Amino acid sequence: MKGLIDYILKFGDLNKQQIDLITSKVIEIRLRKDAYFSEAGKIPRQVGFVVEGVVRGCYYNNKGEEITRCFIAENNLVVDYVNFEANTASAEYLQACTDCQLIVFSKQDWEELSHTIVGWDNIKNKMVQLCMYQKSRKNPVISQDATTRYLEFLENYPALTNRVALSYIASYLGVTQQSLSRIRKNLH
Known part of the structure; x- marks a missing residue:
């Protein structure tokens, strides 16, 4: 309360x-x-x-x-x-x-x-x-490339990546789960 x-x-x-x-x-x-x-x-x-x-x-x-x-x-x-x-x-x-x-x-x-x-x-x-x-x-601005959209997501929602399903994050970013996995792999 x-x-x-x-x-x-x-x-x-x-x-x-x-x-x-x-x-x-x-x-x-x-x-x-x-x-x-x-x-x-x-x-x-x-x-x-x-x-x-x-x-x-x-x-x-x-x-x-x-x-x-x-x-x-x-x-x-x-x-x-x-x-x-x-x-x-x-x-x-x-x-x-x-x-x-x-x-x-x-x-x-x-x-x-x-x-x-x-x-x-x-x-x-x-x-x-x-x-x-x-x-x-x-x-996310769909005209941006997917990596940029993901980095913005991390900036806007820093605590969420390990809390919500990757399928939800992918759907938010307008990419497939496979693309999101690839982006995450390339960034880490």
């Missing part, structure tokens, strides 16, 4: 009473590796905070290939916020790459905080902007 509160307080000030209210609204859940936090075709109903583990955002392209769009590690929000806010079905999956421990707000509780805590909307908007920025900015 401390990680969540520290995270929230980076975006604004809250008193003890407000912090207590926030912590009363959350539940802690565990997601087994490969389980979904939210799924394509369903309306996202919760906002999560990753305490432990790694979640990935992924979708299927028009050829039916699975594409990993982003990785979300500890001390970050995990939510398909656009569809969560709009109450519309998601086009992507948020899936646990490892066993995960999350702190979760239901949609109702998340919205209730806006009505109860002065300044929550401002804090929430900053957290959501960061969350959306993290989901979008780390996409």
Whole structure:
């Protein structure tokens, strides 16, 4: 819980009473590796905070290939916020790459905080902007060669190479697993 509160307080000030209210609204859940936090075709109903583990955002392209769009590690929000806010079905999956421990707000509780805590909307908007920025900015640029994309991945996600399946990293980079193995071998 401390990680969540520290995270929230980076975006604004809250008193003890407000912090207590926030912590009363959350539940802690565990997601087994490969389980979904939210799924394509369903309306996202919760906002999560990753305490432990790694979640990935992924979708299927028009050829039916699975594409990993982003990785979300500890001390970050995990939510398909656009569809969560709009109450519309998601086009992507948020899936646990490892066993995960999350702190979760239901949609109702998340919205209730806006009505109860002065300044929550401002804090929430900053957290959501960061969350959306993290989901979008780390996409590899396909015009770069695969080695450059892999080196950027290592820079953006230094702690993930030994934590998530190589197939997910390859799909994120837009290369085959064989190509990724070759790149890794050439670099080491």
